[in-house]
Amino acid sequence: MGEKTDVWQGTLALMVLKTLEMLGSLHGYGIARRIEQTSGDLLSVNYGTLYPALLKLEQEGYIDSEWGVSDNKRKAKFYRLTRAGRKQLAREAKEWGQTTAILARFLAPGEEQS
Amino acid sequence: MRGIRAWFLRLRNFFSGGKNAEQDFAAEMQSNLQLHIDENLRRGMSAEEARREALMRLGGIAQTEEMVRDRRSLPWLESFAQDFRFASRMLLKNPGFTITAVLILALGIGANAAMFSVVRAVLLRPLAYSQPDRIVRVATLWTKSGHQGQVSAPDFHDWHDQSTAFEHMAIYANYEMPISVGTGANAIAEFPMATAISSDFFECFGIAPAIGREFTSDELKVGGAGAVIVSYGFAVRSFAEPQLAIGKAVVADGKSLDIVGVMPPGFGFPEKTDVWLTEGIFGEETPSRSAHNYRVVGKLKDGVDLAEAQTQMTAIGSRLEAQYPDSNKTKSVAVTRLRDFLVSDYRLTLLVMLAAVGVVLLIACANLANMLLARAVGRIREIAIRTAIGAGRGRIVRQLVTESVALALFAALVGVLVAYWGVKTMVALAPPDVPRLSEAGIDGGVLLFALAISLLASLVFGLAPALQVLRVDINSALKQSVRRAGGGTLADRLRQGLVVAEIALSVVLVAGAGLLVKSLLALQNVQLGITSERIVMAETSVPSTDLDTAKRGIRFYSQLQPELRAFPGVHNVAATTMVPGYTSSNGIYFVDHLPTNFDITGPNAIFTVVTPAAFATMGIPLRTGRDFNDGDVYDAPFTAVINDALARRTFPNQDPIGRMIFCGLDSGKGMKIVGVVGNVRQQGPTSEPEAEIYMPYLQHPQPATNMRVIVRTDAEPGAITAAMREKMRVISPDVPAKFSTMEQALSENIAAPRFRTLLLGIFAGLAVCLALAGVYGVMSYVVGQRANEIGLRMALGASPGEILRLVLRQALVLAGMGIVIGFAGAAAVTRLLASMLFGVKPSDPATYAAVIGIVLAAALLASYIPARRAMRVDPMVALRYE
Numbered sequence: 001m002g003e004k005t006d007v008w009q010g011t012l013a014l015m016v017l018k019t020l021e022m023l024g025s026l027h028g029y030g031i032a033r034r035i036e037q038t039s040g041d042l043l044s045v046n047y048g049t050l051y052p053a054l055l056k057l058e059q060e061g062y063i064d065s066e067w068g069v070s071d072n073k074r075k076a077k078f079y080r081l082t083r084a085g086r087k088q089l090a091r092e093a094k095e096w097g098q099t100t101a102i103l104a105r106f107l108a109p110g111e112e113q114s
Numbered sequence: 115m116r117g118i119r120a121w122f123l124r125l126r127n128f129f130s131g132g133k134n135a136e137q138d139f140a141a142e143m144q145s146n147l148q149l150h151i152d153e154n155l156r157r158g159m160s161a162e163e164a165r166r167e168a169l170m171r172l173g174g175i176a177q178t179e180e181m182v183r184d185r186r187s188l189p190w191l192e193s194f195a196q197d198f199r200f201a202s203r204m205l206l207k208n209p210g211f212t213i214t215a216v217l218i219l220a221l222g223i224g225a226n227a228a229m230f231s232v233v234r235a236v237l238l239r240p241l242a243y244s245q246p247d248r249i250v251r252v253a254t255l256w257t258k259s260g261h262q263g264q265v266s267a268p269d270f271h272d273w274h275d276q277s278t279a280f281e282h283m284a285i286y287a288n289y290e291m292p293i294s295v296g297t298g299a300n301a302i303a304e305f306p307m308a309t310a311i312s313s314d315f316f317e318c319f320g321i322a323p324a325i326g327r328e329f330t331s332d333e334l335k336v337g338g339a340g341a342v343i344v345s346y347g348f349a350v351r352s353f354a355e356p357q358l359a360i361g362k363a364v365v366a367d368g369k370s371l372d373i374v375g376v377m378p379p380g381f382g383f384p385e386k387t388d389v390w391l392t393e394g395i396f397g398e399e400t401p402s403r404s405a406h407n408y409r410v411v412g413k414l415k416d417g418v419d420l421a422e423a424q425t426q427m428t429a430i431g432s433r434l435e436a437q438y439p440d441s442n443k444t445k446s447v448a449v450t451r452l453r454d455f456l457v458s459d460y461r462l463t464l465l466v467m468l469a470a471v472g473v474v475l476l477i478a479c480a481n482l483a484n485m486l487l488a489r490a491v492g493r494i495r496e497i498a499i500r501t502a503i504g505a506g507r508g509r510i511v512r513q514l515v516t517e518s519v520a521l522a523l524f525a526a527l528v529g530v531l532v533a534y535w536g537v538k539t540m541v542a543l544a545p546p547d548v549p550r551l552s553e554a555g556i557d558g559g560v561l562l563f564a565l566a567i568s569l570l571a572s573l574v575f576g577l578a579p580a581l582q583v584l585r586v587d588i589n590s591a592l593k594q595s596v597r598r599a600g601g602g603t604l605a606d607r608l609r610q611g612l613v614v615a616e617i618a619l620s621v622v623l624v625a626g627a628g629l630l631v632k633s634l635l636a637l638q639n640v641q642l643g644i645t646s647e648r649i650v651m652a653e654t655s656v657p658s659t660d661l662d663t664a665k666r667g668i669r670f671y672s673q674l675q676p677e678l679r680a681f682p683g684v685h686n687v688a689a690t691t692m693v694p695g696y697t698s699s700n701g702i703y704f705v706d707h708l709p710t711n712f713d714i715t716g717p718n719a720i721f722t723v724v725t726p727a728a729f730a731t732m733g734i735p736l737r738t739g740r741d742f743n744d745g746d747v748y749d750a751p752f753t754a755v756i757n758d759a760l761a762r763r764t765f766p767n768q769d770p771i772g773r774m775i776f777c778g779l780d781s782g783k784g785m786k787i788v789g790v791v792g793n794v795r796q797q798g799p800t801s802e803p804e805a806e807i808y809m810p811y812l813q814h815p816q817p818a819t820n821m822r823v824i825v826r827t828d829a830e831p832g833a834i835t836a837a838m839r840e841k842m843r844v845i846s847p848d849v850p851a852k853f854s855t856m857e858q859a860l861s862e863n864i865a866a867p868r869f870r871t872l873l874l875g876i877f878a879g880l881a882v883c884l885a886l887a888g889v890y891g892v893m894s895y896v897v898g899q900r901a902n903e904i905g906l907r908m909a910l911g912a913s914p915g916e917i918l919r920l921v922l923r924q925a926l927v928l929a930g931m932g933i934v935i936g937f938a939g940a941a942a943v944t945r946l947l948a949s950m951l952f953g954v955k956p957s958d959p960a961t962y963a964a965v966i967g968i969v970l971a972a973a974l975l976a977s978y979i980p981a982r983r984a985m986r987v988d989p990m991v992a993l994r995y996e
Contacts, residue, residue, distance in 0.1 A: 029146040033153075046177040047146070051139075052185040059120035059185075072152055077138075084116075089310045 012053045012098060013047075017089040018061065020081045027076035028054065054079060062088050127187040135186055135716035147172055167185045174548055196515035198416050205520060212521070213488065215482055218887065219525035221569065221880060222478030224532020227556075227564040229471040231537050233464050235554035241453050242380065243415070244320035250420065252283065252410040252427065253456040262448045264406040266441075267399035269434065273410070273447065278428050279423035283353035283412040284315035285393070288384050292655030292820075292850045295352045303850030305653060306388035307346060308366065310396060318413040319383065323375030326360045327348075333374070333392050340395035342366065343375040348388040365848070368659035369395055374572045383538025386407070403441035411452065424449045456549045463870045466946065470626065470877045473619050475571060477884045480612045480619075482575040482820075484891050486518065487609055489577040511580045518576025519569065526568035530561065543872060547867035578608060606899075609892055610928055616888045618939060620881035621969055622642060623939035627878035628961040629951055630871040636953030637864050642694050643794035643803060645733030650831050651693065652823040652838055658816070667819035668812060670846050671725060671728065674823065677841050683829035688728035689811065691823040692720065693856065695798045695863050699817065703777040703807060705764055708784070719760055719805040720796050721779045723817045726810070729755075729791050731826050737761075739789030746810035753810060754785035760792045760805035777807055780816050798863040825857070831855050870950060882972050885932075889976035893925050897980045905989040914985040921984045926976035929970055936969075937962065 012035075019034050020026060026034065031054075032045040057063045062085035068078045081089070127135065147168055154164030159241070183189075205212040240246040252273065253262040265273075270285045283398045291308035298779035313334050322328060323343055333341040335837070342364055344352075349359035356376045371391065393399070400407050414423055424447075431446035449965075452462075490497075497510055534556050544551050582605055658668035671689050672926040680689045691698040699721040726742045729735075737758065745755050754775050761770050811818035827834050835853040842851055861868075897904070904917055912920075944956040954961065 027145070027149065028142060029149040036232045045181060046178075047143070047175075048173060048181050051178055051182045055182055055185045056120065057712045059123045060116040061119055062116075070149065072149075074148050074152065075141075076149060 014092050025078040025080040159360025160641045167812040181621045199519040201520040210930045216525045219477050220528035222475035223529030225471045227533035228536030230563050231560045231574040232554045248414040249452040250412050251450045253448045255446040258444045265408045265410050266403045268403050279418045279426045280315045280412045281415045284312050285408045285874040286311045291948035305852045308389040309387040310391045310393045318411050324378040326375035336394040340392045341374045343390045345378040345388045349376045396815035451522040477616045480616045480890045481577040483578045486579040504908045518572040522572035524600050526564050613888045613892045614932045616885040620885040623881045625877040625965045627874040632954045633952040634871045637799045640970040646856040650825045656819040683898040686731040686826040688725045688731040689823045690724045690728045692722040697796050708776045719807050722808050723814045735792040742810040747812045752783050752785040753788045755789040755808040757806040761790050788813045822901040886972045893977040893980040904987045909989040918981050921981035929973035
């Protein structure tokens with residue numbers, strides 16, 4: 001596990017929102033697994049980071065939670081995107097895209113300005 | 115937005131305690147674990163292994179929960195609440211300390227909140243008119259003296275026509291005017307405040323009658339029909355229902371006028387006016403630019419500020435000065451915001467009181483700092499132990515600060531009660547003419563103020579003890595005795611410095627109060643020139659329009675006097691137009707002959723019309739010549755009596771008796787001087803007596819229609835007024851009368867000085883009591899600290915007297931330092947009081963001597979008990995203790 005990176009706080013919220021958009025409603029365990037899988041197991045998500053982030057998103061009204069039953073008949077708390085969360089995701093994704101595009105231009109080799 | 119929502123949710127969780135949320139969280143973690151185990155089993159791990167791996171991945175649940183809990187609620191608030199609960203418990207465990215501290219602080223906070231409430235109502239709150247900041251008073255400015263005063267009618271018209279800064283500008287004049295409502299035997303006559311106004315007056319305030327209408331331009335015209343508008347209160351008093359007032363007639367200045375409007379409740383500008391009349395009913399305005407008989411109010415145009423208006427009016431003033439040098443020399447114009455003008459008499463008094471009460475709070479804070487320092491010493495061990503088991507210094511300082519805050523909040527609660535009572539008392543004690551004082555009360559603003567100053571105070575008094583803790587060396591604190599660990603010369607110096615500061619601050623207050631007390635005594639001891647005891651007065655006015663009707667007045671007073679004289683207990687009866695504090699007329703006078711071409715800047719005198727026996731009734735001594743008598747009738751040669759001041763000025767080393775004197779009261783006829791009487795301070799105790807000419811009422815019927823009937827009597831004033839009212843009614847029902855006693859009238863002259871003296875006296879008394887407590891506290895502490903030394907001294911043969919002197923000497927050194935510093939402060943501060951002082955200089959040595967006496971006595975008194983305790987130290991016990 002030594003080569004895995006802990007997830008960065010700032011981007012975790014965005015990953016959570018995106019995950020919920022993709023999969024609809026999902027429990028905390030599922031969210032953690034999904035993010036790790038999507039990162040190609042490069043990231044490790046521990047609950048000490050994930051849960052404060054979930055609570056913050058819920059307090060800000062971007063996600064909702066509800067107890068339900070999982071596929072394998074286990075009681076679990078499911079998180080779901082709200083409408084405000086959807087908007088927030090769009091906004092943050094756009095900002096992130098811009099940020100990475102800008103950084104990419106800085107880091108891209110060769111393409112010097114004249 | 116989202117942030118605020120989250121914050122509220124967290125605040126709600128703080129209050130709900132988060133119990134459900136914690137169970138919920140535990141269940142969720144359990145479910146996550148289960149899901150993980152399920153998945154591991156599916157991947158083919160053994161049950162044992164699946165569980166082990168899942169638990170490992172789950173990580174420290176306690177840690178996660180801690181982080182979630184921080185996010186769920188507001189951790190700093192939680193720790194504050196925890197500290198606050200702990201602080202409250204600590205305070206309750208030591209009720210003696212807590213009650214003393216809370217009471218001391220509550221006095222300071224309460225006094226401040228009460229004073230703030232008054233200052234806000236009187237000085238800060240905007241006037242209750244629309245756009246109050248644009249309403250201004252426009253006045254004549256006498257450029258030589260800086261004095262601002264009334265306005266002449268022609269000046270007003272030039273100001274009005276030439277200025278562009280004003281939306282409205284109106285002229286008015288107000289006086290207590292005899293007005294009767296109804297006719298015949300049902301007539302009610304009284305002296306309401308009446309104001310004659312020009313057009314635009316009400317527009318300046320953006321206000322209109324609540325019932326009825328404003329004056330029409332026809333009514334406002336000179337020689338027009340005229341009309342009156344009355345206040346809501348007047349309408350209710352006179353007609354029960356305000357609607358009924360419309361169309362009813364009042365008689366004012368001998369004319370019957372219809373009421374056309376009733377103003378909304380609460381409007382009574384100026385000076386609680388009850389009746390507004392059209393200016394035109396008094397005929398043409400006084401055409402002279404030297405007759406300053408009017409006042410002016412204006413409303414600035416939107417967007418014009420005060421400075422612009424002032425600049426424009428100054429320019430107009432200089433233009434008029436150049437154009438009319440005879441009358442307008444040294445005259446300019448002053449524009450003042452109406453509110454500032456209304457409160458100008460009390461601004462300084464109130465601000466001084468606010469400062470004084472702030473000083474009281476500072477002293478209370480110093481006291482509390484001292485108490486907490488002493489307590490912190492007692493708690494050194496507790497703190498050392500807590501530090502030793504891992505509490506950070508920051509955490510402990512926070513705990514101590516929270517204790518201060520808790521104290522301050524308790525004190526604020528009690529302080530609000532003090533303030534409630536304080537405001538009521540101040541309103542009751544204040545002179546009746548303080549504007550808007552009745553609006554003072556405890557409301558949200560005052561509560562907020564009390565909260566703010568209590569928190570501020572807690573920082574002031576809580577800082578020293580908290581910082582002291584940072585200097586404590588845990589090791590030595592744990593090892594040594596409590597007494598030694600808390601010592602340290604720095605803490606001792608701080609403690610003594612605080613007491614010196616308390617003494618110095620109270621010296622400043624006591625000095626200020628002393629000066630005011632001395633002024634008040636001087637004011638009360640001023641010889642007014644009359645004997646005021648046992649005089650009942652009735653202000654009366656006989657309606658008249660011309661000389662013939664004016665003679666009714668003469669009949670009224672000449673019939674009334676013998677009737678009143680027949681009452682049991684009545685010694686003397688007379689009538690006069692002047693009583694101290696009130697004069698009706700003054701002007702220029704000439705002797706021997708009337709010059710054809712006179713200099714209007716010549717000497718002035720007060721003109722007073724009296725009945726015979728007025729001098730004897732008021733106790734004014736007759737120096738030479740005779741009093742008036744019933745022979746001084748209209749057809750006889752005119753006579754006059756002058757006062758000492760006029761005799762000394764105009765007839766130095768001559769005999770004035772038999773000389774002729776002329777004045778323009780109501781006729782130019784020469785009057786033969788038949789007597790000289792003593793001086794009276796006609797304008798009240800603060801001004802010197804002026805020259806005065808007395809004239810017999812039979813020869814001046816018109817001025818004699820408005821006189822004060824004065825009765826010197828042993829009878830109860832209440833009984834005699836009832837009888838007087840009845841007699842007057844029988845003789846002439848339409849003559850209004852307003853009763854008072856001479857002593858009441860005179861005490862109104864000194865109501866303002868008495869008020870501020872009383873207030874500052876109370877604050878100074880509080881300051882001294884607090885300083886006394888401070889000295890007591892420190893000296894008790896010092897005696898405790900020096901118990902060993904004292905025991906040693908006694909063992910070596912010191913007598914109890916020597917020990918007593920030893921302790922008292924230390925107290926005197928502190929008091930002496932406080933007095934020296936306080937004197938420096940007082941010298942700087944009492945100069946602010948200069949305008950409130952009468953007959954005493956700000957540097958009055960006798961006052962300062964008294965201050966030294968009072969403060970030293972208080973310091974000795976406060977240290978006597980600890981000193982006695984020191985005398986009783988048992989040398990054996992003290993030495994063994996070490």
